[in-house]
Amino acid sequence: MEDYQDIDNLRKIEKARYQVKQEMFLSHKSSLLAVLFSMLIPGGGQIYAHAFIKGFLWLSFFLVLTSLNFGIKKIILPIASPLNIFISLINIFLWLFILYDAHRSVKLYNLGKASFLTRQMIIFLIVFEIIILLILNMIGKYDW
Template identity: 35%
Template sequence: MKHITYQTHKRHKAYVSLFGTTQLHLRNPYIIAWWSAAFPGFGHLLLSKNITGLLLFIWEVYTNIHANINVAMVYSFTGRLEEARSILDTRWALLYIPVYLFAVWDSYRTTIDINKVYVLAEHQNEPFDIFKMGALEVHYLDKRSPLVAVMWSILMPGSGQLYIHRIIIGFFSLIWVVVFFYQSQFLPAIHFLFLGDIPSSTSVLNIEWLLFLPSIYGFSAYDAYVNTIENNKLYDREQADFLSQNYQQYRFSLKQRL
């Protein structure tokens, strides 16, 4: 007679690696979907689905530039509708729309699924490593200041992620913000503005690339702020579990508030 063994699948709340801390926590699906609508890829990056997020991000930039969507938006907002219609490349715009809608839908669906997995992981409460050291990097779980993370993100997108050790997102944000600065001629425009030469400051700007900057600034600040808070919560919970398992008397019972 065969014995049937049931395998219990372990669900960890977090994973600490040399490239950062990846964790599960409850998220609002509408907020994640909104970030995907603001810039495809951002919603997935907030969910730590880095490969999908980076692919959608690159697709957004490449297709947007070829379809002249940002320029058409500027013309539309300023009432120049005929120029917006003439400059929009429908060959690329029709390719842009399906992927854009997929990014919003998939980020919303994935958020709901991850929230369900988080509930199971919270119930199992499996332990995880909080310290990683290798030849290239050292990473450990500790508490950081959310305001400091936001401050660095405002000064330079990606710096806030490096502060909380989100290496992949931080490196990616730094590279792309340099590309946006260079292509949009934003820094030369600021230079002319400081000199009082306003006509040169406005004429040198490349609006097509400039419109990418607000999105990456907002995402970098929001991502750094939210992940700093969630990392701090994870640190407090891990410390509480460690103290209760190693120093709390077995007869003592304390109900934890989640």
């Protein structure tokens, strides 16, 4: 009788192992695919890794900086060149960081340790975007 119980326990263990392997396979995300998504759309890799708020914050942050760059170029052209270069460099470094963050987000997601955003990071990104939008608003109001 004990032999049958041992065989039954072994079957249960094998079934549990199979389910764990299947869940790991189905929930596994590719970091290369995340980086490619972030190359196409900044924040796309984070969205792929189920970090939706983080992905949309990165996308909006990138778009705000890009619009600031075009707004400066259009409105205050004579002094815009050094400022445009500076903002373009910030945008390039931001884009590279977004690519790295997409890779890191997927790795954490695959390990099951994904803590996608800290409260401080959300507050920083939102406050910085509000400041940039206020600057854009001020540039648009005054004729330079």
